[in-house]
Amino acid sequence: MTTENQNLFAALRAAFPKNLDEIAVETDDELAYSWRDLDRATAMIANLLVSLKLPEGSRIAVQVEKSVEAMMLYLATLRAGYVFLPLNTAYQSAEIEYFIANAEPAVVVCSPKNFGWVSKIAFQAGTRNVFTLGDDRTGSLLDRAAVHGDVHQPAKKPAGDLAAILYTSGTTGRSKGAMLTHGNMLSNARVLKDYWGWKPGDVLVHALPIFHVHGLFVAIHGALINGSKMLWMAKFDPKKVIAWMPRATVFMGVPTLYVRMLAEPSLDQAAAKNMRLFIAGSAPLLVETFKAWQDRTGHTILERYGMSETVMLTSNPYRPEEGRRGGTVGFPLPGVGLRVMGDDGKELPTGEIGGIQVKGPNVFKGYWRMPEKTKEEFTADGWFRTGDVGKVDGDGYVSIVGRSKDLIISGGYNVYPAEIEGYINEMPGVAESALVGVPHPDFGEVGVAVVIPKPGAKLSPGEIVATLKAKLANFKIPKRCFVVDELPRNTMGKVQKNLLRGEYKDLFA
Structure with missing residues (x-):
């Protein structure tokens, strides 16, 4: 049994560069944050959370606009050993009411403009602490954190401890909270660092929202565990991403973002020549988009596949000579098991379409307070039923052909x-x-x-x-x-x- 602290924050912090005064994040409104700023600010917010004397395993529910401070709040939650619960900024009162009643968070953080209605829902549900955080570095969270010390020892966490709950709407009925552990996310971050060839000097363009797996975990963990700088965009702007490419090496996006960049005349091989890797996920990438991107930029998009319940599961190979195939999501990642099952519960031969089941260190603990649902979604031998339908070809490439229910994926959102x-x-x-x-x-x-x-x-x-x-x-x-x-x-x-x-x-x- 390892005694090493498995707190995900501790692992990310250990990867910070030796020189903490280097720039870690540069924003589209020309702000620069050093690694020291990230370390100090997350310590102050963590100390604020600790000062609230919250019970062990308390949930911190967050519905705020994208900002570097919102990322710091996520990191501070991990650092202090609590459970982060990100909520889509588009959610309205009926939805927020359900999540707060279901998760019973000890702390709710919302945008200043929503404080009136969100705090009412939260206080009625028994939440004691409601803070605000604006996308312009304002709000009661930062005001309160400012009086706390800027040194904090990360909470000791075993790998199996809960780090985040991500709500994923059920195909039938209400949303389910997928429980992800420190070990789930850390194992995935380490595998992807290697699989996607992250190297010193890499710079990530971060243009995704940070309330779901893609932007919050895959992108942010990827940059931080490599000690890589991020060029940070509050809202996706195709012209700006293209203008930033000469200063960057990695971009992650949903297919819609690629379609919008292809509509820009400024996108060409010269604009993309410094880039090392373009990654797409969260929704199917049309083969015509895949080909159009190759023609315009000389780069082949790497498509991968993951879920809220599992973080990343499969990926096309990083080395182009191993062949990235349009219309496929590549191979199961190292350590991930994937099988295609028939309705009779038997594994299907190569090329046949069936239900995709997975297992591995990245697969979640189960659904929050839904033991029956959790039991239903796992097989007797411990594999998770993804609800996706797909096949594996003779070369081992996985293709997703649909959803077992009638899920619609619109602009990357379920x-x-x-x-x-x-x-x-x-x-x-x-x-x-x-x-x-x-x-x-x-x-x-x-x-x-x-x-x-x-x-x-x-x-x-x-x-x-x-x-x-x-x-x-x-x-x-x-x-x-x-x-x-x-x-x-x-x-x-x-x-x-x-x-x-x-x-x-x-x-x-």
């Missing part, structure tokens, strides 16, 4: 039809609804709602969408809504969503 249908079905005059994903040139996929009215009821598609907008995050809102007399069904009376997808597939072509 949209679960059951959740949106639940809200539509509660509206007056609605008998039933179905939400399906259809192809979209910018977002990859978007939701289309098909609604049946109750007898005699008059429904307006525009009003249905407007009602949803008041309740749900913008990425979940259907791009189109149709009111129809009936939905296609099979003999069992089940709605045939495949027929609806076929009917509306060319809406945005």
Whole structure:
């Protein structure tokens, strides 16, 4: 049994460069943060958290705009030994109410502009501490942290201790909190450092949000565990990313970001000549985008595959001579087991499509306070059922062909039809609804709602969408809504969503 501290923060801190006065982060509004700034600020915030005398394993729920200070809050939470719970900035009151009731955080940090309604929900749910953090270095969190000391010994944590909870909407019903440990994330960060060839002098362009796995864990851990500088962008700006490329070596993005950069005339081989690696994930990358990027920049995008529950699972090879293939997500990462299973519970031969199951040190502990759900998602021999459908070809490349449920991935964000249908079905005059994903040139996929009215009821598609907008995050809102007399069904009376997808597939072509 190792006595080494397995706190993820301690491992990231150990990778900081010897010279702490070097620049660690440069922002798009021309601020520069040294490694010493990161060390001192995370110590002060950690000391503030410790001063609150929170119970062991307390959750720190955070819904704030992207900023370097928000990253520091994440690192300080790990450092102090608490559990970080990032929440999408688009979430509205009904969603926040659910997460706070479910996670029972000891601390909630929100944007100053949302303090009124968020604090009300938090205090009613029994949360004692609510702080604010703006994207302009303001807010009560920083004011309170400023009076604390700038030295802090990272809390001792075994690998199996909880580090973060990520809410992932269930394909049926409410969101589930995926519990990730220090060991899950540290093992993944170390594997990727090696697999993606991180080296001294690498510079990452960070243009992703930091409330989900891709931007928060894969990108930030990748740069920090390599002691690499980040060029930090509050909101993705294609022109600016291209202008930054000569000063950078690594970029990570969702397919939508690549599509938007391809629309910029300034993107060419000269702009990208200093870059070492372009990585795409969070949604399927179209083969035409993969090829267009190769033609324009001379670079081959590395596509990989992961989930909130597992961080990264597979990746195309780093060395181009080993062959990065468009339309595939590469090979299982070292230490990750992956198998494709048939409905009969037997492993399928090469090339056959079935349910993807995985195991490894990166696979989560289970769903927060959902022992039954956790049991259901793991096989008797300990493999996690991903809910993705795919195949492995003769060379070992993994391809994802769809979702076992009807998940829609829009602009890199997961949209679960059951959740949106639940809200539509509660509206007056609605008998039933179905939400399906259809192809979209910018977002990859978007939701289309098909609604049946109750007898005699008059429904307006525009009003249905407007009602949803008041309740749900913008990425979940259907791009189109149709009111129809009936939905296609099979003999069992089940709605045939495949027929609806076929009917509306060319809406945005």
